[in-house]
Amino acid sequence: MSKRLFTFSRGAAARPVDAAETLGLKGANLSLLASLDLPVPPGFTLSTAAWREASSPESGLSPALRGEIRDAIDWLETTTGRRFDGDQRPLLLAVRTSARTAMPGLAETVLDVGLNNRTVELLARELEDLGFAFRSYLRFIESFAAVVYKADPAEFEDLADDERKLAGWRTDGPTTPEQWRALTARYLRFIETELGRTFPQTPLEQLYAVIQAAFVSWRDPVARAFRILHSIPENAGLAVTAHAMIFNERSQNSGTGRALSRDLKTGRSQLTGEFMLGGRDLAAVGGEVQSWPLSDLCDVDGSAKLTGFPGDICALSDHVRRIEAHVGDAVEVDFMVGDSELFLLQSRVAKRSAAEAIRVAVEMVREGLIEEAEAILRIEPASLDQLLHPTILRNGEETVIGKGMPASPGAASGEIMFGAEAARERAAQGVPVILVRNETHPEDIHGMHVADGVLTVRGGTTSHAAVVARGIGKPCVTGVNALRIDPEAGVLQARNRIFRAGDWITIDGSSGEVIEGRLPLQRPALSGEFAVLMEFADRARRMRVRTNAETPLEARAARSFGAEGIGLCRTEHMFFEGPRVQAMREMILAADEAGRRAALERLLPMQRSDFIELFEIMAGLPVTIRLLDPPLHEFLPTGDGEIAETAAMLGLEPAVLMRRIASLQEYNPMLGHRGCRLAISYPEIIEVQARAILEAAIEAGERAGAAVVPEIMVPLVGLRRELDFVKAIIDRVAGRVMAERGRSVAYLVGTMIELPRAAVRADTIAEAADFFSFGTNDLTQTVFGISRDDSAGFLATYERQGIIDRDPFQTVDVDGVGELIAMAVEKARRTRPDISLGVCGEQGGDPLSIGFFERTGLDYVSCSPFRVPIARLAAAQAAIRSGQALMGAAPPKSRGRHRSES
Known part of the structure; x- marks a missing residue:
């Protein structure tokens, strides 16, 4: 039988070979940090094997699994010196759900498991902070009800508003013990009367219920859809990690932060980070991330230079560098400080843009930490599109009027033009244009060349519009079936809205979105490290x-x-274009070989x-x-104006020319007279x-x-x-x-x-x-x-x-x-x-x-x-x-x- 429960604490972790598969991302991460002798809160992880035994509401947690959980709680009590539902210094747990990959739809984290009507009073006396203890208890009730009973968290906000009005609070929240207890009672009555459930007052029952709800969330519709999309097997399962709570929000000696082992702007080894100290953000000043140069963090004697940080910043620096050395890549680390004591909660390879990923990889080669081949393998080739094309500077208020196929990357804003000639005329006036067509044809190429972007209602990522746009480096969106075009009337209809020639739209060829109006764009800039990476690639x-x-x-x-x-x-x-297409038409429509040769x-x-x-x-x-290569009919005129112009050039009646054009049409031209x-x-x-x-x-x-x-x-x-x-x-x-x-x-x-x-x-x-x-x-x-x-x-x-x-x-x-x-x-x-x-x-x-x-x-x-x-x-x-x-x-x-x- 596969092992169901794994414990971890600083310097000791039961860590399987396939850690992410067995323990989920969060459990695997904590066990890794523990095995590196880094400060982590002690805890345990229920493995995916445990999930497979108890993942349906009918099966529940088996007696054997409950027994293992109780044993793990006993071990935690000995390790922390706290008691789960004890008479003093209560043990509280944070319960986190994760799979082998990050996945939406899984149960959210539930904090402060173990609080009840009795232990909340014990915690208040221990910390000498009634408000903190009851805020934690109310937060726990809300999250427990959301995860276990599927309650709407907004309902509890309404309860608090009602209680404020009823009790006549003069502040945003309760201030006296009576007010805190009254609000708590109101929360618990709501669960009983409105949800038809009884909130468990036994910490072990609370823990069992949260674990069971986490297990069941694997089959949440959102999680199921994500698994199907990303080909994740149904039986892969999830893991649940429970660890001792860190009181990181209680005082000015506590806080939460994120530290990176490198400055992603330069790629160099330099601790950077953000830190929330007692509700006050030390790091984000003017929206900028605080940079903590490693050389400036600590004096020779080991004392910290960074003022305002309540924990051991020198130790944090060492920890993060150790993790990077172990992983072999830039890392970001989530950490907490509780009463000046530092704990690490998660570490992962640092999230970064394509440009940042290239800078880090090249810099690590320069430092001799990785080989060129490893740097090459770390960059996702498709991500280079971010560096080669304009992108939209978004603010979250964009109005998307349609979505199609991302046919050619990059973004463009311009006036709507429904024909190649109109696009060329408007572009000649220095105005950006978006060529909008049901589908493009070879005769549209001159309009595509002058347009800033191309939008078609029909077609896919290998249609004519897509292939040509990629060739000339123009953003293109195809197959936007929600749009309707009337080129004769000069109208584009989108979601009951009408756009006319000359109206501004923006297209994103990387996402397939069509957006109303003119949006600001960020132009690409190829960095020096980009060229270095390409040199690595060319050698390999x-x-x-x-x-x-x-x-x-x-x-x-x-x-x-x-x-x-x-x-x-x-x-x-x-x-x-121009005289070339006329000469081609004359050649195609010539009566004999001599006429063709003349053209x-x-x-x-x-x-x-x-x-x-x-x-x-x-x-x-x-x-x-x-x-x-293509069939000859692709060069022939289509509109009445072009047909009349070509007929006049050839000295023919338009009707005669139209019959000649009709004779050259093919039922299946791609398999016809071509090549x-x-x-x-x-x-x-x-x-x-x-x-x-x-x-x-x-x-x-x-x-x-x-x-x-x-x-x-x-x-x-x-x-x-x-x-x-x-x-x-x-x-x-x-x-x-x-x-x-x-x-x-x-x-x-x-x-x-x-x-x-x-x-x-x-x-x-x-x-x-x-x-x-x-x-x-x-x-x-x-x-x-x-x-x-x-x-x-x-x-x-x-x-x-x-x-x-x-x-x-x-x-x-x-x-x-x-x-x-x-x-x-x-x-x-x-x-x-x-x-x-x-x-x-x-x-x-x-x-x-x-x-x-x-x-x-x-x-x-x-x-x-x-x-x-x-x-x-x-x-x-x-x-x-x-x-x-x-x-x-x-x-x-x-x-x-x-x-x-x-």
Whole structure:
């Protein structure tokens, strides 16, 4: 039988190996402090094994468990010199509930267990403080009734108000023994008459009742919901800790405080803290936390320098430093002082922001306390978002008008604009704007670029709006189903309120909230320690980290965040603005090949210029350029105004143009005429793109004085012959370009693996490819047979019902999609050991997915610019955990080989 009860006192603690599992957080903490010979109030913990025996109201506490509790009380009486329900110096207990993790819904702490109508008088005489004794008794009655009888604490406040009026008190509370006793009697009558219960006057019965109520609280609806959300097993259970009370509120020689082993603002070893002395706050002056420099706390002779502190501040300093040395991390310690005697109640790793966590970790490396690898593992990669994007300075009075998916982190305030053109016009006037749409389309990109943030009613975290916003570092909230938009009327309806174009809203892309009005924002600032941590990560990781970028703004941002090249340049994103989109529309709507080529010739210098700038920004780092991928209808006009304008440009009647547009529409475009299928149907498109890439590589190389080796990616390949067909076009164009320029250019041709068939046939496709890049967005769509743009609603239900653990569009589905990736990697390397393998889907920036990619052996991940630091840190953590860290060495170069033809 598992042990049910564990005792602890200074220097002695029965501490199991799995302390948190057995004793809960609070019990484990107190037993640790006791085992370190630190001053703790003596007590005992009923383990999770005891809970499993007595967790239902029907079972109750067994006679055997009650006997163990009585034995523990006898031990406490001997240890403290006090008696539970004795004739003098009563023993009072604090009873605290905890599980292995902090959990809402569990029973609250109950203090002063053991007070009754008799012991309250004994305590008053002992302490010579009637008011303190009765205040403690009334507080105990309130909390006991709340925990055991589920009473509303507000009821007791009303009773006190009624008694004040009835008795005519001249102060806020009773002052005479008669007044205190009358108020106590009123409390007890209320429990009997209104709650139908009798408040127990026997301390042991009080203790049993509180413990039983604590056990039952595990199945409170709030606790149950939390367990389901965080996958905590039903039988994990809770523990209950009871320890001797500390009279920390009685006099000016008593108080409560919190001490930290480090100054989180600097990361340095320096005691800081807060302390409430007899109701007066010593520490929080002007809202600032008091800093207690270790060197300034005590004189050489050991006497304290800090005035006003009633306990041994030098001992507190030593205790906190000892705990930090044992834990190996910055700690915060809850302590109490009772009649100048210091007690520690809890210690934990100090809570801190991402910036503070980085400062502490880096400083501890500098002090030689931890290794670089440990510092890397202590930082949650996703927390770096706090440092890379603006955040809202909240005051608690914000009006949330809707909540959706946190699609791209950061916060933004701006005027509502319902269209890309309107957003561009207003932004040109220097006014911040939020682009608000039902959903965004490729033609909205120019509006997204100028907007401060993007809000869509439909879509999920991998919708078009989300992907583009993350790429350009703009806050984005998607899938706010509670909102309704009428773009023609210029109206946004939210919770029976109407907002119009020009009204201010604020969006929080980290929480998914949409908030009324303009809120103050805090801009990010990357600290010096951030750069140091990134150096640690770069020394540890194996995989390289590239970025998904098409514009100079994105590329420069990614380079500033440490990107080691471009892993995905989506060329279609370069065609959605101004004359470019008109030329694309003319090409798509042309009657024959000659018309298409004429339109493409106008796009050639634009594409070439784009690629030259990207090559120069990347300065010799790899740049992977994906050939045109989306269905052609995405470039066509949609509104009446755009259709009329395009018809006039082409010399057509609007009705004729509309029929042509209708003929290009597809029932299921994501599985339709796109990717390499376009190249096979319209080879002239790929000819122009290949020429632009290769000419740009030559020109950029001449300017830099060093060769530029572009990587040309063929999208949506499922058949080896598809890649052979497109590659032959690229090779022919390359031969012509090199002959015309009189210069040789090396280049790579590879493909994006985004179809199950391509993964299954990876060995055959690898015979013709220099590299693979896994497109996990489309691979997930085609493996699951679901649309990423339409799945947000039901996938959320799947998560709530426990059918899936995570959205597969955010974190790679290891068992399905991951199995295909692993198979493709093994097959590709068996055919070509030197093939370069990477991933460029959204999961390329997801820390959990990066762990899988490390285990699978990919050479690099590619993600949106603002996720590059996250990916660098996550890749380092994955390498450390897999035992493949190359500490002190640079990541290996790409294993792809260069091709050249003359």
